[in-house]
Amino acid sequence: MAKAPRFNKNGVKKGAWSEDEDNKLRAYIQRYGHWNWRLLPQFAGLSRSGKSCRLRWMNYLRPNIKHGNFTKEEEDIIVELHNKLGNKWSEMAAYLPGRSDNEIKNRWHTHLKKRSQIGQTMLQSEHVGNQKPNHDIENPVENSELELQHDLEILLTESPLSSSSSSLSSYLFNGSDSGATTQVTPQLVDYKRNFWTEPFSWDIDSILSSSDDNFFSPSNLFYPVCSQDMIMDEFLSSSLDSYLEYNDPFIN
DNA sequence: AATATTAGCAACCGCACTGTC
DNA sequence: CGACAGTGCGGTTGCTAATAT
Incomplete structure (x- = not known):
């Protein structure tokens, strides 16, 4: 369904994203956030434009994103x-x-x-x-x-x-x-x-320093109600999984 | 079974807005 | 104040799968 992968004259890849590219982008943003979309692909080891990375993240890889089956x-x-x-x-x-x-x-x-x-x-x-x-x-x-x-x-x-x-x-x-x-x-x-415009990142310092046990409760971020322990578990398991499974994007 | 048409959707493109220098 | 960079938004494209002929 997506456009076929191809490279432009500058060596920037276009078209459908591969699983490996998704993993690299996800792992990078989960670890470091998206502090600069234009520079992000270089640091994440991706031959993509920053714009393309942003779009892929916003529309597909972002946490809690739903696909298909509109109610x-x-x-x-x-x-x-x-x-x-x-x-x-x-x-x-x-x-x-x-x-x-x-x-x-x-x-x-x-x-x-x-x-x-x-x-x-x-x-x-x-x-x-x-x-x-x-x-x-x-x-x-x-x-x-x-x-x-x-x-x-x-x-x-x-x-x-x-x-x-x-x-x-x-x-x-x-x-x-x-x-x-x-x-x-x-x-x-x-x-x-x-909601969509604020940069997403796992701000672990904020999570740890927060006195609110429902740090990601609707009153804060409109995320489903969950405790700090749940957030920590999610953060640690996703980061560890990303690291172990996809390797460090800085090294590759 | 082969071909044409349509539907669905991921991704691209261009423009506008905002912030910084 | 203007130039520039970064970002976000909305329109459009193009590929694939499903359906019709």
Whole structure:
């Protein structure tokens, strides 16, 4: 499916990534982070452009990334978000943890665009049912957030999996599972703004010095709740595995 | 069975934005 | 303030697998 591997005149490899290249990139970033994408390939021992490395990491190798098998809820959210945001794939990705902007974009073009067009046609022939809350007209940005939340809540509540979905909705917007309030909290806003753009690295010093036992809890990074011990285990096993299995990228 | 067409998706490309000097 | 480098985003390409003829 991917493009066939080839080299350009500068000796930079293009096309599909091999397993060995994936391993090198993953091992390097897990050990050192991505401090400079342009220089990273040299240090990681890869004949790739920094851009290509970044794309591969963001779309495929990043921890917690999901592939394929979009759920009905995810597809509904994408359709709803597209109605609100247009082709803002990266913003949409912020609402779907584990999904890359590229994957959402592909899903839209291959599956959901047609479905949405059909839905729009049907909607035009019936009166709008769920009236939106009357938000502050002076604050269009906040209104947009609130309307989006409202639409998602309706959408998720009507879903066959509504119990878990509404929890997700309230979790997204309140940072908790209570679902009692409808206020957009800073967690979501910060999460939306920073999740994909902040450099990822296993900052072991921060993990060790943190007094928060749920260092990667949703209130911090919106990662699944897990303890320091779990993080340490994951870090140590992945680093050790990478080191032993793929060897040191500096040596190779 | 062979060929043509379509669907799905990984990866590339070009542009825009931001920060630094 | 302008030039440059680094990064991110959205559109597009091209390869492969699945399906149709």
